[in-house]
Amino acid sequence: MTGAGPATMRVLITGGCGFVGANLIAQLNRAGGYAIRVFDNESLGKRQHIAGLEAEFVHGDIRDRPALDKALAGMDAVIHLAADTRVMDSIAAPAFNFDVNVVGSFRLLEAMRAAGITRLVNASTGGAILGETLPPVHEEMVPRPLSPYGAAKLAVEGYCSAFGASYGMKPVSLRFSNVYGPRSFHKGSVVAAFMKRILAGKPVIVYGDGEQTRDYVFVTDLCQGIVAGLTSAAPGVYQLGSGGPLSINGLIAAIAEVVAPHRMEVRFEPSRAGEVMQTWCDIAKARGELGYAPATTLGDGLAQTWAWFVQQA
16 A cells, blocks of 8 residues: 555455446545555456556455455455446346355455444445336335345345444445446446447447436546545435436437447347336435535546547557
């Protein structure tokens, strides 16, 4: 770790080599005042994804309690991003998803409790937890997960709440919307998947008629919300998104504008079970209590993302 001093917050980021983690480390480096340790098993994100950033890297798995104990030594807070995050994969392999997301997160909470670390920012999800419900989704809605991934994330939120009430910990769960932005080349999320296929000269695949809606948030705005969650004393659950809906067809039209003159061919295939059709979130609670303030327009965010993908290619 570098830059440690009396006013420095020492933060462990699990899954810190991933897309959100790499962007978050860059943002914390720019802000200053943070000594960062990354704990990642490199199953998806790799240590080279954070090359050039100020962070100590420790290889390890969140299901490995002794490795967690070592990684937590000397830390003040934890940002928990490590997860098996794909809805379709969770349907195909629910036991693996449970083991990583629920068992791994429980072991992290137990290790934090033993180490006397109280502040946890837990990366959660919105649509997958709440299921098919009338949007905008908000924190007071009754969860009805449609996939094992959503169920696992809901279970982790429950354990965070329980550890807060039972052991004096201060966990905050942030329900991420669909995140996009630079450093997402290894991601399977929709914007990254579309841009990779466009660069490869392949058609983008849409499951369903394209009228399903999501809330797309630029990664820099999301990271601002994570930092707000880290520095605030507020516990509980917060929705982080852009605060508005966008259909897949609308997204395609917006992407087509920024990738020109590249040709964008679209292929429609049948809908998939377990996917929510309509979801976007109300971010009023995060705005009011955390000072969360997403500011990047869709056009600007997509343009920055496309420029990064072209540079990588």
